[in-house]
Amino acid sequence: MEQDMEMGSSTTILHNAVIVTMDNESRVFRNGGVFIARDQIKAIGQSADILQQFSSLTDQIVDLQGRILLPGLINTHVHTSQQLARGIADDVDLMTWLHNRIWPYESNMTKEDSYISTLLCGIELIHSGVTCFAEAGGQHVTGMAKAVELLGIRACLVQSTMDSGEGLPASWAIRTTDDCIQSQKELYEKHHGTAEERIRVWLGIRQIMNSTDTLLLKTRDTARELKTGIHMHVAEIPYENQLVMNTRDVDHGTVTYLDKIGFLQDNLLSAHTVWVNNTEIGFLSRAGVKVSHCPAAAMRMLGFAPIKEMLNADICVSLGTDGAPSNNRMSIVDEMYLASLINKGREVFANGTTDPTALPAETVLRMATINGAKSVLWDNEIGSLEIGKKADMVVVDPFSWPMVPIHDWITSIVYCMRSENVVSVMCNGQWIMKEKKILNVNEGEIISAAKEASSELLKRAGIKLPHRMNVL
Ligand SMILES: [Zn+2]
Structure with missing residues (x-):
């Protein structure tokens, strides 16, 4: 741990969170903490224990104020190339x-x-x-x-x-x-x-x-x-x-x-x-x-x-x-x-x-x-929050209208949670979204570029969509 600090690599404690580990024992910590060094989870448990053991070794201590911490979610079938085609084939036969x-x-x-x-x-x-x-x-x-x-x-x-x-x-x-x-x-x-x-x-x-x-x-x-x-x-x-x-x-x-x-x-x-x-x-x-x-x-x-x-x-x-x-x-x-x-x-x-x-x-x-x-054949490193796994995790804010009140954490996550409740995302030990702001790319610029690329592509492909309803 000390060596990590000397090398200037980051160490972080996230604490005061409802941690849903998804480990073999299905453990959920009502007031949990996790200690992360570089890209890896080094310790996970009750907040008090994590703070006591690792505070002195840590660059950054983040109080999650009772928010939920989940393993990063995994989407196992995506066509990234088709994103510019959203809306070009609604309500048509196969x-x-x-x-x-x-x-x-x-x-x-x-x-x-x-x-x-x-x-x-x-x-x-x-x-x-x-x-x-x-x-x-x-x-x-x-x-x-x-x-x-x-x-x-x-x-x-x-x-x-x-x-x-x-x-x-x-x-x-x-x-x-x-x-x-x-x-x-x-x-x-x-x-x-x-x-x-x-x-x-x-x-x-x-x-x-x-x-x-x-x-x-x-x-x-x-x-x-x-x-x-x-x-x-x-x-x-x-x-x-x-x-x-x-x-x-x-x-x-x-x-x-x-x-x-x-x-x-x-x-x-x-x-x-x-x-x-x-x-x-x-x-x-x-x-x-x-x-x-x-x-x-x-x-x-x-x-x-x-x-x-x-x-x-x-x-x-x-x-x-x-x-x-x-x-x-x-x-x-x-x-x-x-x-x-x-x-x-x-x-x-x-x-x-x-x-x-x-x-x-x-x-x-x-x-x-x-x-x-x-x-995705990667469960030795991701998919649950456990010691030794990669620090891929999601912070969910449950204290807004889609999720309040919460009587059962797990049913609330599956039945109530919206994307809007996802506030921060860490992948490989690095925050890639913080408080809903995407960090590594400029979201606004990409949206503009995507609008332009999509309409150019439709023109090139000769795809014309009929108007619906009475467009004036
Ligand atoms: Zn497909």
Whole structure:
């Protein structure tokens, strides 16, 4: 500790906080403190004990005045590149969404657009208490990495990868399988472990309908070789399962096929995973596959995922927002609330009532924290507040209208908390938001740049949105 001080690196005590640790014992300290040196939690416990032991060694002592301290939230399915497309595909059917809006948008994006889009998305993620996210796959990983480095957040980045498929935009030349693997290996070399090790590079598969078997298997083997993860959209719509059955000689959809070819393994983050049967839930569980549940996007266009059944089968399920054109809100706080409501509403009894005991608050909070960390293969360092873990944490102010009065900390966090209650965020031992002010970038400048980049991009892509109502 003394050595840390001599080196001039920061040591901080945060005390007088309700600390929800999310550790194995589910400990909550009603008046807790935490001692942080550089990027790591060195001690956690009752405020009085922490102050007594570490005050003399500490540069900075912060009284949190009874606010809540949570582990940094983890968003396990985000399309940072789609942030500039918020609002371009509201209330349209899935094929219009994809063919007339999203593909023209994404295929006309530049690296600079991706950078601005990721900055804008990152600002919203941080405001909702997110310290780590898993990118679902965009075109320009280098643009994303630059933004993540600057924002001070943590991320697993992925290139959108496809080596087959029909109806894609002409400017999106389908790359060969080898090109897909090679380009991802280069991105791994360039960015993995950069930004004080906050950035990791994963392998990506956009979805099975755009992948040959060779790509799937080479992706599996390359991820094993690089000891990294794979992020893939899985079983999103019944049409996907049907197409897999028609073209790949298997009696049920994507998950059955992925199991058959030996693709399922414990470093796979399977996004959405809505259309799976009980046998397939068994396959996912046996292989240790992680599932990212995106409640808002699922309700908008995919359907009810069997989340309760997956949790009962010991599958690690975490939460994601998906992209801005599928959800509009990039708030994991909102997703906690929705995950709870949707999964209660899905359990309908014979008399038509729903099941308020389904997905209780502590389960949902686990999904947004420790399960998120397991899903991004980073739970040895993040996902809970414990000695030796990285100092990724969120300060929540519960003393305003959305949360008052509080009788139960955990239900209040899941059912009442809004992004507006998130006041400060620390990632890797550094404050990246303090009292709602984003510290590493200029929020106003990014908002201006994003407005301009988005309208230029829509013009370039030829996307025209019809007016609603009687616009004069
Ligand atoms: Zn997605």
